[in-house]
Amino acid sequence: MPRVLLAWEGGAGRGHVVTLRSVAAALGAPEHIDAALYRMEHAGEIEDVCGTVFRGAGLRYDGEGRRARGVKTASWGEFLGDLGFRDPDFLKTQIGWWRETILARRCGLVVGDYAPCALLAARSLGVKAVGVGAGYGLPPPGLDIFPVLIEDYSERLYDESEMTGAVNAALAHYGAPPVSRFSDIYAYDDQLVRSLPQLDPYPQARTAPYLPPVADAPQRLYSEGDEIFAYFSTSELDDPLLLDAFLSLDAPRRVFAPGAGAQAREKLARAPGVTLEARPVPVEEIARRSRMIVHSSQNGILALGLACGLSQAAAPQHLEQEFNARKAESLGVLRRLPRRAAEASVLGDVLMDAYESQEMRRAAQAVAQTVRPVFEVDVSQAIRTRLDAVMRAFGP
CATH class of the missing domain: 3.40.50.2000 (Glycogen Phosphorylase B;)
Structure with missing residues (x-):
């Protein structure tokens, strides 16, 4: 070789x-x-x-x-x-x-x-x-x-x-x-x-x-999860509005944020209802526990969400992620967070609306059926x- x-x-x-x-x-x-x-x-x-x-x-x-x-x-x-x-x-x-x-x-x-x-x-x-x-x-x-x-x-x-x-x-x-x-x-x-x-x-x-894509798919689709799983790989949570919106959500949350700063990690660790993971979470656990996934619309985690049949919300940080988010949005499975929100409550409302949307859940499950064969x-x-x-x- x-x-x-x-x-x-x-x-x-x-x-x-x-x-x-x-x-x-x-x-x-x-x-x-x-x-x-x-x-x-x-x-x-x-x-x-x-x-x-x-x-x-x-x-x-x-x-x-x-x-x-x-x-x-x-x-x-x-x-x-x-x-x-x-x-x-x-x-x-x-x-x-x-x-x-x-x-x-x-x-x-x-x-x-x-x-x-x-x-x-x-x-x-x-x-x-x-x-x-x-x-x-x-x-x-x-x-x-x-x-x-x-x-x-x-x-x-x-x-x-x-x-x-x-x-x-x-x-x-x-x-x-x-x-x-x-x-x-x-x-x-x-x-x-x-x-x-x-x-x-x-x-x-x-x-x-x-x-x-560089993402695994779960062995099957689940529908009983109630958590919001968040993946932020860089410094997204240094945005105080995004962090405060995430902390304010009325739902159990799990987050893996390897790029978050010390202040953001401290707030996440202390927040009630939030589990801060120290290492990547197995995809089967994400699929089984989650109802929605939040991220910046990176190709891998977005594709993982599609394969899991989960509703999604995204805070794109640059044009590639913006492109990805718009593509997923056109499928009816993702909501983009407004880039210039005046206060955290605006972002929180969008996140909870996506979390509670039955229409998005149905669309996500339908899209999952079309993309899962790719992961085989x-x-x-x-x-x-x-x-x-x-x-x-x-x-x-």
């Missing part, structure tokens, strides 16, 4: 590390696997399936100009522009770091989640490159321009042809061939899209089968089969 480098360059939360863990677990050969993570707070979740885990080079987000002009991110291409893809010198440095790492570790395969420069580096060296992750952050190549994904936010700040030029200048520096379109930076040997078609911005452009795929076997097709070296 060739040496494999797992790469993560951008994004927040533990979902990216959990996604890469699923790849390492599928391969089952820790001594041949390295992981380079641009953030290390969740490194412990992958250390047991990798030989070496170390800090990698991260993309830089610069949204000052966008904020100053009051312009939201219109497309994935615009987001890449904020991450430094307008700057050929930055791209040379970023790609160069990954090239040096790939060569030093003698890797024959790079698998990246939110790692476009790592995978460009692999391609520039003739090393096999595979992207993995949710559909939103793993667009298909061949798009003439990245489309606007939310009609409310359609103003563009950047010219994709100029960003294509910046990428090609960096690639030329390393003697690598140019890309024809900006989206062609995602022309990998394979894309392991871990998403439901209902949550993918590009379902018509996919040429390979979807893999299940043996993910480890599917990943191994796909990577075997790329490398022809992994055995049966």
